[in-house]
Amino acid sequence: MLQSEILGDYSNAGIIEDGLKLAGERMTIFFYKVTDPYGCFSNFSLHSVHLQGHDWPTSEHFYQAQKYRDVDQALCDRIRQTPTPEEAAALGRGSQVPLRPDWEKIKPKIMYEVVREKFSTHADIRAILLATGEELIVEDSPRDAYWGCGLDGTGQNQLGKVLMQVRQELRAKTAT
Numbered sequence: 001m002l003q004s005e006i007l008g009d010y011s012n013a014g015i016i017e018d019g020l021k022l023a024g025e026r027m028t029i030f031f032y033k034v035t036d037p038y039g040c041f042s043n044f045s046l047h048s049v050h051l052q053g054h055d056w057p058t059s060e061h062f063y064q065a066q067k068y069r070d071v072d073q074a075l076c077d078r079i080r081q082t083p084t085p086e087e088a089a090a091l092g093r094g095s096q097v098p099l100r101p102d103w104e105k106i107k108p109k110i111m112y113e114v115v116r117e118k119f120s121t122h123a124d125i126r127a128i129l130l131a132t133g134e135e136l137i138v139e140d141s142p143r144d145a146y147w148g149c150g151l152d153g154t155g156q157n158q159l160g161k162v163l164m165q166v167r168q169e170l171r172a173k174t175a176t
C-alpha cells in the first residue's frame with residue numbers, strides 16, 4: 001500500500017518503525033493485528049465493554065452481535081458468550097439469519113458507540129490513543145475497504161476515522 005494513496009498530497013513515504021510511517025511532516029499510524037504496535041486499536045484487542053446491560057469481552061463481540069439485535073436474540077447472546085473475537089466475527093459473518101434491516105445505515109453509529117466505550121473504560125489504552133496527538137490513524141486491513149484501507153490503500157478507513165473522532169472527544173473531556 002502506498003502512503004500517497006491514503007493521504008493524497010503527501011509523498012516521500014518511508015517506514016521509520018513498525019506501525020508508523022513518515023508522510024511529509026505528518027505521521028500515520030497503521031494498525032491491524034492485535035499483536036502489532038497499536039494493536040489495542042483493533043476491535044479484536046482483549047478490552048471489554050459494558051453496554052446494553054452486559055459485559056462484552058471485546059468491541060468486536062458487541063459490533064458483530066448488533067447485526068442481529070431485535071432479529072435473533074439467541075444469536076446475539078451466543079456471540080456475546082463466545083470466548084474469542086475471532087469466533088464472534090465468524091458467528092456474526094457466517095450466520096444464515098438475515099441481518100437487521102437497518103444494519104448498513106446503523107453500523108457506523110454502532111462502531112462509534114462501542115469504540116468510545118472501550119477507550120472510556122480502559123485508561124491504559126486511552127493514554128495510548130491520546131498520545132497519538134493529531135496523527136492519522138489507519139486500519140491497515142488488506143481485505144476490508146470500508147472499515148480499513150483495503151489491499152491497495154484506497155479504502156474508506158472508517159474505523160480509523162472513528163478512532164480519531166473518539167480521540168478528539170476524549171481529549172476535549174480530559175481538558176475540562
Ligand SMILES: Nc1c(N[C@@H]2O[C@H](COP(=O)(O)O)[C@@H](O)[C@H]2O)[nH]c(=O)[nH]c1=O
Binds near residue numbers: 042089093
Ligand atoms: N481486525 C480484524 C478485522 N477487522 C474488523 O472486522 C470488523 C468488520 O467486520 P464485518 O463488518 O463483519 O466485515 C471490524 O471490527 C473491523 O475492524 N477482521 C478480521 O477478520 N481480523 C482482524 O484481525
